[in-house]
Every structure is written in structure tokens, then in C-alpha cells.
Amino acid sequence: MSGIDAVKKIVETEAQARRIVDEASARAQHIISEAREQAERMRQEATTRAQQRREEILREAKEKADAEARQSDVETEQILDTYRKLSEERKAAAVSKAVELILNA
Amino acid sequence: MSESLEKLQNRILSDAKHQAEETIKEAQTKAQQILEEARQRAQKESEEIIARANVDAEAIRRSILSSKVRVNRLRILDEKNQIVQDIIHTVEDQLSSIAKSEQFEDTAQRFVTQAVKAVDADQPVVRIGFRDVSKKNLDGISRVLPKGGKLVIDEKPIDDLGGVVATDPEGRVVFNNTFKSRLERLDNQLLTLISSTVFGE
Numbered sequence: 001m002s003g004i005d006a007v008k009k010i011v012e013t014e015a016q017a018r019r020i021v022d023e024a025s026a027r028a029q030h031i032i033s034e035a036r037e038q039a040e041r042m043r044q045e046a047t048t049r050a051q052q053r054r055e056e057i058l059r060e061a062k063e064k065a066d067a068e069a070r071q072s073d074v075e076t077e078q079i080l081d082t083y084r085k086l087s088e089e090r091k092a093a094a095v096s097k098a099v100e101l102i103l104n105a
Numbered sequence: 106m107s108e109s110l111e112k113l114q115n116r117i118l119s120d121a122k123h124q125a126e127e128t129i130k131e132a133q134t135k136a137q138q139i140l141e142e143a144r145q146r147a148q149k150e151s152e153e154i155i156a157r158a159n160v161d162a163e164a165i166r167r168s169i170l171s172s173k174v175r176v177n178r179l180r181i182l183d184e185k186n187q188i189v190q191d192i193i194h195t196v197e198d199q200l201s202s203i204a205k206s207e208q209f210e211d212t213a214q215r216f217v218t219q220a221v222k223a224v225d226a227d228q229p230v231v232r233i234g235f236r237d238v239s240k241k242n243l244d245g246i247s248r249v250l251p252k253g254g255k256l257v258i259d260e261k262p263i264d265d266l267g268g269v270v271a272t273d274p275e276g277r278v279v280f281n282n283t284f285k286s287r288l289e290r291l292d293n294q295l296l297t298l299i300s301s302t303v304f305g306e
Contacts, residue, residue, distance in 0.1 A: 017121030020118070020124075025128055057159060076180055079181055083304065095192055095195045098192065099196055101295060
């Protein structure tokens with residue numbers, strides 16, 4: 001093999017080596033790019049799940065508060081009934097004491 | 106010559122492959138790092154969203170409940186107020202018809218005595234007016250009037266419910282001892298008495 005042929009072979013081999021390195025570099029870029037896309041998808045999915053959970057938490061809180069509010073209505077009605085009954089039972093005594101107070105104070 | 110050229114070629118290719126493998130390995134490591142950071146950031150953001158949701162949920166709950174509790178407290182207060190007002194109206198009715206009761210003469214005399222004492226004049230003028238009162242009912246009043254005192258009998262109840270008003274002769278000092286005035290003066294005691302009797306408070 002002549003010296004020129006040998007140089008040619010070396011030049012070809014180096015070109016092949018550059019291709020190998022360039023291909024690896026392109027593949028590396030692709031790997032990173034895919035990782036970034038996957039990371040963004042992961043973030044979006046997590047945020048969406050969290051937002052859904054948020055809606056659920058708010059809905060449950062409202063339902064619970066509405067139930068407690070209805071219970072408060074029930075308890076209030078019971079108190080009002082009690083006051084009406086007490087009023088019927090004790091009105092005469094209250095009137096009598098009040099009249100006494102106004103007359104004798 | 107040929108053998109050493111082949112070795113050189115192999116070396117060049119081997120170096121290139123080694124460099125390529127290193128590049129890929131670095132990219133894979135970096136990709137893992139990107140994913141791990143993203144996982145951690147996503148978890149942190151999710152936790153922040155949930156924490157805010159819990160705070161907002163508590164605010165919603167408090168808002169709904171406090172509004173309901175306020176409305177119900179007002180309903181209870183309104184009911185109590187109506188009951189008390191009903192009792193006070195009945196008291197006013199009974200007071201305005203006191204002339205029919207046995208207590209009337211003593212009460213009228215006491216009211217006159219208090220009014221005269223409050224005015225503290227030598228010749229007080231005492232105006233008296235109750236519903237359905239006859240002059241006969243007022244016979245005893247003159248006994249509690251000081252000498253020189255003047256008694257004026259109104260045909261109509263004074264201040265709607267009836268009572269006594271005493272003044273000095275010039276009308277500068279006035280003491281209003283009508284039922285309406287007494288109700289106003291004793292307002293706090295009256296409300297406390299009625300509340301404690303009816304509601305046990």
C-alpha cells in the first residue's frame with residue numbers, strides 16, 4: 001500500500017469516527033429532549049390531579065358545611081319551640097311579676 | 106505498514122465509540138436528573154395546591170356556617186323579643202285597667218306620695234288620670250296630699266296607660282309618675298325580670 005492510500009484510509013476512518021460521535025451527540029440531544037418532554041407531561045399530570053383533588057376538597061367542604069348548616073336550622077327550630085312552650089307556660093307568672101315591679105318599685 | 110495502519114484505524118474507531126458511549130451515558134444521566142427534578146417539582150406544586158385547597162375549604166366552611174349561625178341567632182333573638190314584647194303589652198293592658206282592681210287605691214296613693222316627694226314643693230299640683238276611674242276611687246288621694254296641694258283629675262288616662270304627674274305651682278319642676286314613665290325608668294329591670302322568668306336567664 002502506498003503512502004497516499006494509507007493517508008486516504010486514515011481520512012476515511014476519521015470521517016467514520018466523526019459520524020459515530022455526531023450520531024451519538026444527536027442521540028444524546030434526543031434523549032435529553034425526550035426527558036424534558038416527559039418531565040413537562042409529568043408536571044402537567046400531577047397539576048391536573050392536584051386540581052381535581054382541590055375541587056373534590058372544596059366540594060366536600062361545602063357539602064359538610066351545608067349539612068352542619070341544616071343541623072343548625074334543626075337545633076334553632078328546637079330552641080324556638082322550647083321558647084314558645086316556655087312562653088305559654090310562664091307568661092302569666094312573668095306578667096304578674098312585671099306588674100308588681102311597675103306598681104311597687 | 107498495513108498492520109500498523111489497521112491498528113491505527115481501529116484505535117480511531119475505538120476512541121470514537123468510547124466518546125459516543127460517554128456522550129450517551131452523560132445524556133442518560135442528565136435525563137434521569139431532569140425527570141427526578143420534575144418529579145420533585147410536581148410533587149411540591151401538588152402539595153401546595155392541596156394545602157391551599159384545605160385553607161380555602163376551611164374558609165368556605167366557616168363562611169357558610171358563620172352566616173347560618175348569624176341568621177339563626179337573629180331568629181332566636183327575634184323570637185325572644187316578640188315573646189317579651191307580647192308580655193309587655195299584656196302588662197300594659199293590665200296596668201291600664203288597674204282602676205278595676207283592689208290594688209288601685211293603694212297604688213294611686215303611693216304614686217301620688219312618690220311624685221309629691223320628688224317635686225318637693227309646698228303647694229304641689231297633682232294631676233291624676235286612669236282609665237275607668239271614678240271620683241269615689243280617688244277619695245283616699247286627698248289624704249296623702251300635703252296641705253295646700255291641688256288635685257286635678259283627668260277624665261282620660263295620662264300618657265295612654267294612666268298615672269300621676271306632679272308639678273310645683275309654677276310648673277317648673279315636673280315629676281312624671283305615669284305607668285309609661287315607670288315602664289321606661291324600670292326598663293332594664295323589667296326586661297331582666299321577664300327574661301329570667303320565661304327563659305330562666
